[in-house]
């Protein structure tokens with residue numbers, strides 16, 4: 106195979122194969138797909154993140170390509186309460202356009218909303234944000250990254266001036282003498298990442314894990330702190346308190362590279378370790394050992410994930426760990442720093458290019474006049490035509506169908522019926538819509554409620570880019586053509602934009618049905634790889650007259666979209682202007698920011714300074730506050746949620762893979778044997794977990810690994826076992842992130 110053309114026929118084999126990445130999580134493990142004629146094989150591939158490893162989900166990812174549940178025709182519901190039936194593309198698109206027009210005419214432009222996903226490629230995420238602002242002209246767009254990354258993102262921006270999950274390559278983890286994981290369970294959520302952790306241990310490094318459960322990750326640690334859920338902020342402040350009293354603060358670094366330490370020092374002075382032990386259950390000795398392990402190491406890394414972040418105080422909790430990292434002088438030092446483990450496949454890129462309510466491409470702010478002018482220029486519209494900021498995901502979903510809320514919703518890449526907090530309420534809001542459109546390749550639980558379902562391509566049928574947890578932009582490469590009847594998300598957005606365009610050359614009614622993705626793909630050269638010259642970033646679109654209607658502004662070729670994204674992001678915080686597909690192919694990915702095609706990219710941030718106005722990182726004093734919902738006589742236990750290895754997210758995909766269903770067949774409630782004895786519960790007994798918002802039913806799984814005052818359930822299943830029937834919809838005031846990780850429940854035998 107030649108460089109730059111890695112989707113091709115293998116030499117002498119007659120087999121088509123493609124070097125691509127796993128469709129699931131942010132580790133974006135390298136894999137080779139091979140079409141043997143009757144099936145698609147997945148082979149692991151050496152890539153810096155996975156180093157030849159894959160987890161069970163990656164190995165089985167191709168099972169969904171020709172799955173019997175795969176959607177290959179649009180579905181339409183003729184009347185409320187009726188069944189979904191197969192329909193033609195023309196009929197489905199007409200129904201959507203008519204529905205959007207009716208809603209916008211009656212209730213204004215903002216009455217149509219868009220909900221995106223962190224699994225979408227950069228090109229799709231960019232096109233979706235542009236579609237909302239230019240074709241629908243609504244301010245209402247947000248996405249499932251709000252459930253996932255938003256608290257760490259907000260904390261990163263306020264401290265460092267930038268949000269890139271890891272500001273260094275994953276391989277740097279092995280260089281940390283001390284590694285602290287807070288609310289992260291990578292042994293189940295990113296198994297190949299454990300290879301880097303094993304290297305760290307072999308080099309003599311120490312691993313410390315903070316988790317209310319003794320997870321597969323915690324069991325590998327030298328030290329496991331097992332706090333009550335929702336007390337991490339206090340734990341972090343106590344660690345900084347100890348660092349101060351034991352003289353571990355890097356005074357030179359604090360003086361030269363940061364601002365605001367004094368106020369933080371005064372705040373943490375009140376976090377006496379003994380008091381924090383009473384609050385969190387973490388022994389003073391363990392707090393002291395952790396503070397010393399971090400403060401005396403030559404190199405140390407602190408990582409947070411959803412356990413610390415998915416709280417109504419997630420931003421402040423992450424800030425507390427960032428404060429600790431800054432006081433110890435870690436960010437920017439080799440083999441050291443603070444990072445957040447991004448979750449979804451394109452969780453990083455998905456939050457940079459405009460599907461966030463307050464954001465334009467390149468991580469620009471939608472309320473910044475200069476940002477609006479730049480992006481409007483690229484889009485060929487008047488800046489004054491761009492809508493203002495919308496509202497975060499939960500507020501958006503919670504207001505659907507209410508007075509003042511949106512009445513039509515288009516969902517691309519999420520399954521909120523299973524994954525949203527307080528899911529019964531969200532389901533009720535979705536049912537109240539005048540029009541629900543879902544683009545998916547499977548009939549997800551959310552698609553089941555839709556008025557129109559549009560069948561889309563899968564990862565092995567697509568070209569595009571993803572940005573992994575390291576901020577490394579990667580290539581997704583197509584192996585094969587999509588099945589007939591299926592279209593790409595980009596093609597759907599382009600077609601809808603054309604039909605919605607009031608000034609377009611062809612009106613919606615008279616416009617011929619555009620070819621399907623399969624049809625137009627058939628017209629492309631046989632190698633789906635980047636054989637054709639990449640459109641210049643300052644190419645023809647740049648000079649296209651601003652009078653062209655939206656119809657012309659939605660290219661369907663991902664290369665063209667990426668070229669436009671580069672221009673839209675140029676000069677922004679997440680600058681992709683210098684990233685080209687060829688360069689990604691050559692260098693195993695390109696780290697942003699990368700403003701110049703001939704200049705360097707940025708594997709490591711903060712070596713010389715922080716992208717803040719004065720170049721210094723900023724401390725922020727933060728204080729512990731209790732969870733939004735407290736335990737009481739009626740709801741005496743803490744409830745927390747998370748993941749298991751063999752299922753992914755809402756499970757829409759992985760529940761359909763036979764091997765994964767065998768490995769993790771259904772929901773369960775994990776509880777301590779002492780608690781089980783008190784409740785007279787035996788292993789396997791059907792339990793009812795009830796909160797103020799609803800209940801779930803699932804079998805008991807007894808485990809000494811969990812605190813006796815806390816029960817845990819994974820959130821991958823719909824129906825009776827749905828964890829989000831129980832969770833709290835309280836959100837962080839800054840980020841809008843819901844409190845998935847703690848609420849008050851009662852547990853009894855069902």
Ligand SMILES: Nc1nc2c(c(=O)[nH]1)N[C@H]1C(S)=C(S)[C@@H](COP(=O)(O)OP(=O)(O)OC[C@H]3O[C@@H](n4cnc5c(=O)[nH]c(N)nc54)[C@H](O)[C@@H]3O)O[C@H]1N2
Nearest residue numbers: 288289290294334335410411412448449747748750753754
């Ligand atoms: N198998 C699998 N892998 C995945 C995913 C998946 O669905 N399945 N999803 C991907 C995505 S999108 C994401 S975001 C990541 C998430 O990756 P992780 O953050 O590792 O996953 P979670 O299981 O949600 O949470 C991690 C841990 O937080 C702990 N926890 C709960 N409450 C608290 C608390 O208050 N404090 C602390 N310190 N810990 C707490 C839980 O016990 C759990 O072990 O995984 C990615 N990888």
Ligand SMILES: Nc1nc2c(c(=O)[nH]1)N[C@H]1C(S)=C(S)[C@@H](COP(=O)(O)OP(=O)(O)OC[C@H]3O[C@@H](n4cnc5c(=O)[nH]c(N)nc54)[C@H](O)[C@@H]3O)O[C@H]1N2
Nearest residue numbers: 249252253518519520524544545549746754755757820845
């Ligand atoms: N209780 C609880 N709830 C949680 C969490 C938790 O820890 N606890 N974690 C939260 C987190 S971190 C996350 S990230 C969310 C995730 O939850 P969701 O947003 O529901 O994510 P997925 O289950 O990945 O849903 C993606 C859907 O889009 C489809 N899809 C995949 N790729 C594409 C594509 O390219 N185009 C289109 N059109 N469709 C596509 C899939 O088939 C699937 O139906 O869940 C959140 N919910």
Ligand code: SF4
Nearest residue numbers: 127129130134160163
């Ligand atoms: S760790 Fe993540 S990217 Fe790697 S194979 Fe598993 S799901 Fe895919």
Ligand SMILES: [Mo]
Nearest residue numbers: 252253448449
């Ligand atoms: Mo996530």
